[in-house]
Amino acid sequence: MPLRFTKTFTAMALVSSFVLVILYSFLNMPVTHSRREAVETPSVTNISPARAPTTATTSEKRSSTQPVFSTTAVPLVTISEAFIKNIPKNSAFWNRKFHSLVKELAITGGHPARHTGCRPQTTESLRMNIQDFNSYPELYQEFLAGMDCRSPPIIIDQPDKCAPVSGTKQILLFALKSTPGHFERRQAVRETWGKEEVYGESLIVKTVFLLGQTSGDDPNLDKLLTFEAQEFKDLLLWDFQDSFYNLTLKEHVFFKWALYRCPNVSFIFKGDDDVFANTPAIFNYLQSLDADKASKLYTGQIISDASPLRDVKIKYYVPESFYEGPYPSYAGGGGFLFSGQLLKSVYLISQYIPFFPIDDVYTGMCFKALGIAPEKHIGFQTFDIREQDRENACVHKGLLLVHRRNPQQTKRLWRNIHSPLLTC
Ligand SMILES: *[C@@H]1O[C@H](CO)[C@@H](O)[C@H](O)[C@H]1NC(C)=O
Ligand SMILES: *[C@@H]1O[C@H](CO)[C@@H](O)[C@H](O)[C@H]1NC(C)=O
Numbered sequence: 001m002p003l004r005f006t007k008t009f010t011a012m013a014l015v016s017s018f019v020l021v022i023l024y025s026f027l028n029m030p031v032t033h034s035r036r037e038a039v040e041t042p043s044v045t046n047i048s049p050a051r052a053p054t055t056a057t058t059s060e061k062r063s064s065t066q067p068v069f070s071t072t073a074v075p076l077v078t079i080s081e082a083f084i085k086n087i088p089k090n091s092a093f094w095n096r097k098f099h100s101l102v103k104e105l106a107i108t109g110g111h112p113a114r115h116t117g118c119r120p121q122t123t124e125s126l127r128m129n130i131q132d133f134n135s136y137p138e139l140y141q142e143f144l145a146g147m148d149c150r151s152p153p154i155i156i157d158q159p160d161k162c163a164p165v166s167g168t169k170q171i172l173l174f175a176l177k178s179t180p181g182h183f184e185r186r187q188a189v190r191e192t193w194g195k196e197e198v199y200g201e202s203l204i205v206k207t208v209f210l211l212g213q214t215s216g217d218d219p220n221l222d223k224l225l226t227f228e229a230q231e232f233k234d235l236l237l238w239d240f241q242d243s244f245y246n247l248t249l250k251e252h253v254f255f256k257w258a259l260y261r262c263p264n265v266s267f268i269f270k271g272d273d274d275v276f277a278n279t280p281a282i283f284n285y286l287q288s289l290d291a292d293k294a295s296k297l298y299t300g301q302i303i304s305d306a307s308p309l310r311d312v313k314i315k316y317y318v319p320e321s322f323y324e325g326p327y328p329s330y331a332g333g334g335g336f337l338f339s340g341q342l343l344k345s346v347y348l349i350s351q352y353i354p355f356f357p358i359d360d361v362y363t364g365m366c367f368k369a370l371g372i373a374p375e376k377h378i379g380f381q382t383f384d385i386r387e388q389d390r391e392n393a394c395v396h397k398g399l400l401l402v403h404r405r406n407p408q409q410t411k412r413l414w415r416n417i418h419s420p421l422l423t424c
Helices: 002-040 053-063 081-086 093-108 123-129 138-145 183-191 222-232 244-261 279-287 291-295 340-350 359-369 393-397 407-417
Strands: 154-156 170-177 203-213 235-241 267-272 275-277 298-300 335-339 401-403
Touching: 081 359, 123 138, 138 244, 154 222, 170 183, 170 244, 170 279, 183 203, 183 222, 183 407, 203 244, 203 279, 222 235, 235 244, 244 267, 244 340, 244 359, 267 275, 267 340, 267 401, 275 407, 335 340, 335 359, 340 359, 393 407
Parallel strands: 170 203, 170 267, 203 235
Antiparallel strands: 154 235, 267 335, 275 401, 298 335
């Protein structure tokens, strides 16, 4: 009896999978067909004459909703004159790299060779190019060795982070630099200002935490992170070492991720996981912008007229033989806001502008290369406020961001700025 049953069952399974295969290929046919067409059709004006008019209309419609990574569009890379003029032509390594890019842009008419993947610099070539390379701090040497590696694979992704929510028109994405061990900070953000909720029925908050890998000396947190990612669906983890000099790489891969996963995001708040952001105030501010200003937004606490610090003991140390010249004005990396409409161009330019070891300076460079100057907003206090105001809810109610607050302070402040008893 079991044998007969198995036979019948096998026969049934065979027949049904056959039916499924037929059905699948039927269903799939128009899709592969139109996808091919869309790729072959770079723009609406370039329709192959051989194609019948009816198919042309459908492919026109389809190609207008092509993903941003379309292979057909070859974007033009341009760097603003103002930025080029700002970078002195001298023997410093970064300056030379930058000006050889400028030259390549001029020769190729804005189509420089695409360097994807990783081309680690050998110590020999670095020694040859930088006289005092041996005296650089070890981490600095590591940064230089990897500065042309831009494409680490993603390990934990959130493909549906920006899936459309009916009724809401705009997404504000919080992208927060975190590291694997910061569980408590992340939880405080989730419970307070980073909670994924709708503001004013028009804007929805989405939050992601940007992570690299812990180094081999640290405890292995992989299982905890996997659990956390499944539970909260807000972790992004890439395969590179999470360290200070890799924050520029973190920013670059975030741009790429956001462009791919959140192409329609309206605004991005990029910052640290230990800031206090006043989301209602950010919402009100964003609502107050006109369309033109909103489309070019790059705002925060602006650091102007800064130059490299030459003291090797300081975190922000930059050797003379690496970079010479002023920094462009930039928004402090503790937290700043920019327009989702700039994502595509800032990602493109960050594929070419040589990486810089300080991430917010690098962001400022990329925006300056696009011809966008940061705009000051006094509500961003990345260097914190007066000591006596640090627990004062009324003061915080008027701010958009302060750096830094611990998880307990964050929870308390959030509760207090929402308290009905608060009279400011
Ligand atoms: C950045 O990450 C890469 C890849 O994990 C690593 O090889 C490199 O040492 C890191 N750089 C720094 C400065 O930590
Ligand atoms: C983005 O917006 C376009 C046009 O409004 C729409 O066709 C597309 O489906 C949207 N993409 C996502 C991922 O929401």
